[in-house]
Amino acid sequence: MAAPNTITSPIVTPSVTEPAGPSALAAGHGPGGRGLSGGGRSGHGTHPERPSARKDPADVAQLQEHPVSLRRIAALFRPYRAKLAVVVALIVATSLVGLANPFITKHLIDTAIPQQNVPLLLTLIGLMLGITAVTAAFGVIQTWLSTVVGQQVMHRLRTSVFEHLQRMPMSFFTRTRGGELQSRLTNDINGMQSVVTNSATSIASNVTTVVGTAVAMVALSWRLSLLSLIVLPPAIYLTRRVARMRRAVTAKAQRALADMQTQIEESLSISGVHLAKTLGSGPALSQRFSATSSELTELELQSQLAGRWRMASMSLIFAAIPALIYLAAGLPATSGGMTIGTLVAFVGLQAGLFRPLMGVLNVGVQINSSLALFSRIFEYLDLPVTISDPAQPAELSRPVGRLRFDDVSYSYPGADRNALSHIDFDVPAGSSIAVVGATGSGKSTLAGLVSRLHDPDDGAVSIDGVDLRELSLATVAGTVGVVSQETYLLHASIADNLRYAKPDATDAELVAAAEAAQVHQLIESLPDGYRTMVGARGYRFSGGEKQRIALARTILRDPAVLVLDEATSALDNATERAVQSALDTVSHGRTTLTIAHRLSTIENADLILVLDAGRIVERGTHRQLLDAGGRYAELVRAQRSAAPADDQPVIAAN
CATH class of the missing domain: 3.40.50.300 (P-loop containing nucleotide triphosphate hydrolases)
Incomplete structure (x- = not known):
């Protein structure tokens, strides 16, 4: 069999600029990875976009305080089990089909090209293109299905939590920060999309890819497979060490970012601006904001440089892996009659093994973070409702107000x-x-x-x-x-503020209520009349004007008391x-x-x-x-x- 005089591997050695891990796969960069980025949790748990090598203490504490039943989580996805089964099947199929490319490359190099076998060459090239098209189509379908499921689950949870919080007593809102409520309704529930499209799909993809790749590597050369196993452990160890270092820096950065967001909310709201202008505290607020921004910049720099020398060491390991494989393939004692095509195929498989393997090693962390996310959502849904509708409400047909x-x-x-x-x-x-x-x-x-x-x-x-x-x-x-x-007036038009009490109120009813509250003439004197925007919290009106608009809003319901x-x-x-x-x-x-x-x-x-x-x-x-x-x-x-x-x-x- 004729063989080319030189061996040039078309497989690019994995980049070591960032520590490889489940985050890369979650973003869709690993074999079979089709995940969509999802919302993280502000200051809590593992974000899908950053690597993690150990369980977050905040996640562990959350789960200890409010355990989560897997059966309860499964119930959320039960209506979509058919779609999820298709998603898993597509993930497995994509990962397995993708493993065919190294074997096609082997036959191209060993047989089709040296023998100038045009029909075989065209067939193999057609297979390569077909596999690419099929995996791309599978990826689109999988992304669509997983996103649909994630969004529907998010919608149900979001509306359920919102409706449940509406039924909470006033004492709950006096002891709970508004930012916490917003975080649960937005960041935490948006993280559900990550659970479906990132965590769950990456776990399935990683496991399938690791198992399939390992089997394929052994089938090609059991000797080179043993060599790869010797080199992988130090690479995995160094990656996890770097991830732990970055977690500590990232936690500090999150706290600084939360502080910055609080400063923005407090200082740039209309009440905050009014207070700053009247107290002359603008320069002090700017100085405080600058200090926080400077701290955030320094922490980001630390995060980017964290473990850089370890990553440099790991680059040597990554470079050593193909070098050792080439050496083993070139020595008569270890080559075992290996062909050039087998060598290129093996290097391709080995280069794609590291990222999904790291994902498999971090499955526990991903599951723990996902459970903590569910725990935070269920914690609010499980809050007792102290004031609710009776099972069979009585009726007041025409209340008189005794x-x-x-x-x-x-x-x-x-x-x-x-x-x-x-x-x-x-x-x-x-x-x-x-x-x-x-x-x-x-x-x-x-x-x-x-x-x-x-x-x-x-x-x-x-x-x-x-x-x-x-x-x-x-x-x-x-x-x-x-x-x-x-x-309290909404940042909407006067008419919308009035209709907040009675959405189906006619224009005539709005006018009648405003006249009763002695505010109709004021509204009519405005350029836009009832379409006038009241501004944030109604700041464009005086205290008495706001009070009369609020009174008109109450009158619109025509209460007996x-x-x-x-x-x-x-x-x-x-x-x-x-x-x-x-x-x-x-x-x-x-x-x-x-x-x-x-x-x-x-x-x-x-x-x-x-x-x-x-x-x-x-x-x-x-x-x-x-x-x-x-x-x-x-x-x-x-x-x-x-x-x-x-x-x-x-x-x-x-």
């Missing part, structure tokens, strides 16, 4: 005393009741019970004789309207009078519960309750309570003495 507290007591979770104790009163439909008291007396808690932000521990809160716990949450929201001191939770306490006197005039108009014919701040808002109430340490210590009309000379009279005198001569007397705010 409000009753029947010996109600309530304490916040973990509190050492009741926020409210034995509250008992009955308010006829259409009348007004005011609640006053010092800070911490329980006024806002009482208002929260009326709108069912809380459920009483003892007793019952009822409307028209029906316990609120027997009504659906939608019925309660439609029956009880709340206007609070802290007005109106709760005014210190709605005018943050306004100046002139603005307060304008808003109070609108409130008086809107309150007509409705049962109104007013958490009092200024005396002018409650002196005409049908009933005034005075709270102290969660108990009703006085009740009656304004005149009756003044004549009694008790706690209410003391509050009035104290506020009158503290107020300017031309100001209204003030009751202490909560």
Whole structure:
């Protein structure tokens, strides 16, 4: 058999610029790898785009605190098991078909080219091109199917978590950072795509490729296979050492990046900018941001240079592998009559073995990181819902607004005393009741019970004789309207803000609500009218204007019971009078519960309750309570003495 005079391997030695590992395969660079990059978790777990050689302590702690059932994870993918089976079959087929190329190369070099066998040459070249086309087609189909499954699972989880969080009590949101909620809904659930298209597919691809390549190498030359096994362990060891070094640096970089994101959110929000300008803290904020950015730059430099000398050592190992193979093939004692085609095919197989082998070695880390991701998502889904719809909700066909507290007591979770104790009163439909008291007396808690932000521990809160716990949450929201001191407007048009309360409201209904809140003329005076954008948190409007827009939004639902939770306490006197005039108009014919701040808002109430340490210590009309000379009279005198001569007397705010 004729043979060429020189041996030139067409196989490129694996690059050692980056430590090879599962990250490279996950990105689709390894044999059979077709993964799509997925979202990582901010500051938690193993990102699919960086190598890892050991389990992340954060992942281990997460799984210890909130274990994950494999059966529960499998249930998420059960509706898509047919698609997943096809994905796995395509991965295996792609990996196995790809192993044919070295054998085709062997026959090209050993037979077709030396013998000038044109039919065989054309057949082998056609096979090479056909294999490339088939693997490319398989890759497209696999990517499409795995992405479809990942996106559908993400959609179901994302909506489930969002709906579940909507049902959480207010206490949950007061103790949970908003950034944490956003991270779970975005980063963690986006990581589901990585689990499907990266972790799961790379594991299947790596295992298939390693097993198939090892079998093919032994079939070609068992002697050279033994030689490869001798060289691989130090290469694997050095790679894992470098990955551990980078993990430590990357963890610091993540913390610095999180700090930078926090600075951006706090400093460049409209509230943050306003605060910085009024305090003159802009230069200090810029200096702080610059320091964080400089730290991030240094950490990135460390990450790129981490273990560079080890990587240089590994480059010698990679160069030594083909050199030793060529040496063994050239020595009579070890060649075993090997042909040049067999040598080239073997070198090609050996060069493609390292990356998937590293992936197989890191399967435990990938699985642990994926389980931690599921754990964080399930942790929120498993949070108990304390306030929910009853199994068979009662109905209020035409609520009139009779409000009753029947010996109600309530304490916040973990509190050492009741926020409210034995509250008992009955308010006829259409009348007004005011609640006053010092800070911490329980006024806002009482208002929260009326709108069912809380459920009483003892007793019952009822409307028209029906316990609120027997009504659906939608019925309660439609029956009880709340206007609070802290007005929240969406970054949308005025019309969209109003329709937030009633999405199907007509333009005429918007106008009627705005007129009742005495804000229609203001809106009409704007160039874009009801299409005017309110800006972030409504900053383009004054406090009184925002309050009246919020009032119009509440009116749009036409509630039978109106709760005014210190709605005018943050306004100046002139603005307060304008808003109070609108409130008086809107309150007509409705049962109104007013958490009092200024005396002018409650002196005409049908009933005034005075709270102290969660108990009703006085009740009656304004005149009756003044004549009694008790706690209410003391509050009035104290506020009158503290107020300017031309100001209204003030009751202490909560």
